[in-house]
Amino acid sequence: MIRTLNILFLLVSTKVEEAGKKAAEQGAPELPNFITLLYERYGKTALVQFLHTWQNVVFSLIIILILGFVAYFSSRRKTLLPGRLQNFMEMAVEGLDNFFCGILGPRGRKFTPFLGTLFIYILCMNFLGLIPGMKSPSSSLNTTVALAICVFLYVQFTGIKNLGIVGYLDHLAGNPRDFITWVLVPINLPIHIIGELAKPMSLSLRLFGNITGEDILIAVFVSLGVMALSFLNLPVGLPLQVPFIFLALLTGTIQALVFTLLSTIYFLLMFPHEEEKH
Amino acid sequence: MNLEIGQVVTQIIGFLIALFILKRFAWKPFLGILEERRTKIKSEFEKIEDEKESVKKLTSEYEAKLKDIEGLARQKILEAAKEGQQMANQVKENARKEALEIMGRSKEEIQRELEKAKVQLKNDLVNLSLQAAEKIIQERLDKEKDRKYISDFIQGLEKT
Incomplete structure (x- = not known):
């Protein structure tokens, strides 16, 4: 019994080592999605190559379509006494609205659509990677940078x-009012500008890093599970990634929330300062 | 991993499209309907509050009215009692007057009876004394002298 276990362990460890080497050669391990599968099969055709190059955009598009359809169908027949879908949507909308208005005050109502869309969009992008055959668009820096640029421009x-x-x-100059603060303007101004520029950078890198890490983690454990049973020549592997899927659900939610919350706070910082003291 | 401007711009456009769609079909209608419901509920509550207020006012009004009615009733009862007493007094007064009258009348009657009795008595007395006198006269009439006087008297009467 112990011997077989030992052999199993040895097998697994050598396989993992091999996988590690392979991963080091190929870059981070990534679960295949339907586009990479298509690419492996029909890599020569122009359409598949196009899809492969723009895969993150394709997955974003899928999310946009889903969100659009849900929004359209839920609001098509709206009544004062809501049905189930409308009830759910209202709950989500009201919850997000309360959340943003709680931070920004009554004038936050204007920003609720932007911030709420941001939250739902990021959440869906984070969760899309957990569906087999799909990929999180937010695990690409291009996507997160795009979102961060949107937030940055809107905030400014x-x-x-x-x-x-x-x-x-x-x-930006640090509200110079007296002599000392005027003297400090040459220092304050670049610091503030760098600070403003650092905001989108931190936003995009944080989201990208977390989601990529989470996806890599799941991919590693999936390949580990496959390798653990590879000596049986079965088409399935051990579902070792299951706990990390739950972890990914948690981190995906948290990262969406963090991105949105920080954006909200950036908006708050751009409100007149007298308002903040209240 | 590496940034590509084309992809970034496409993703920005994608997000803006999502934002537009959700704003058009989710945020605006749902925030609107929430606001609508909130104002409706608020107005309903206000209406209820108003109605409560009016009910309270009505209750106090009716209570005041009831109190008024009670006072009126008491006053009426008092008036009635007063009237009754007055009536009773009048009846008593009348009865007393009547009694006095009756008494006066009976006194007079008694007086009259008394007078009558006195007169009767006098008459009786006269009769008795006359009878007595008659008797005495009859007894004396046997005597000659008396006969003579009487016959004289009768003769005298005849003459005149």
């Missing part, structure tokens, strides 16, 4: 709109 626009151009520049 809100800042200029709320504070005025002079007020916005004043805010």
Whole structure:
């Protein structure tokens, strides 16, 4: 019994080592999705090559279509006494609205659609990778950078709109009022500009890193499970990744929430400062 | 892994499309309906509050009215009692007057009877004394002298 276990362990460890080497050669292990499968099969055709190059966009598109259809069908027949789908949507909308308005105050209602869409979109992107044959678009830096740029531009626009151009520049210069703060402007201004630029960078890198890590983790454990049973020549492996799928559900939610929450706070920082003291 | 401007821009466009669709079909209608329901519920509550207020007012009004009615009833009872007492007094007064009258009348009657009795008595007395006198006269009439006087008297009467 113990011997067989030993052999099994040896087998697994050598396989894992091999897999590790392979992964090191190929980059991070990634679970196959239907586009990479297509690519392996029909890599020569232009359409598949196009799909493969734009796979993250394709998966984003899938999410956009799903969200759009759900939104369309849930709001098509809306009544004051809601049905089940409408009830669910209302619950989600009201919960998010309360969340954002709780942070931003009553003027947060204006930003609820943007921030709520951001949250739901990121959440769906994070969860899409857990469906076999699909891939999280948020595990690509291109996607997260795109979202972060959207947030960055909207935040700066809100800042200029709320504070005025002079007020916005004043805010960037660290609100100089007396001699010392005026002297410190040459230091404050670049610090603030770097700070503003660091916000989208941290946002995008955080989301990208977490989701990529989570996907790699699941991929590693899937391949481990497959390898553990590979000596039986079965088409299935041990489902070792199951606990990490739950972990991924947790981190996916948390990362979506963190991204949205930080965006909300960036908006809050762009509101006039008198408002914040209340 | 490496950034590609084309992909980034496409993803931005994708997000903006998602934002547009969700704003159009989810956020606006649902926030609107939530707001609508909230205002409706609020107005219903306000209506209920108003109705409660009016019911309270009505209750107090009716209570006041009831109190008024009670006071009125008491006053009426008092008036009636007063009237009754007055009536009773009047009846008593009348009875007393009547009694006095009756008494006066009976006194008079008694007086009259008394007078009558007195007169009767006098008459009786006269009769008795007359009878007595008659008797005495009859006894004396046997005597000659008396006969003579009487016959004289009768003769005298005849003459005149």
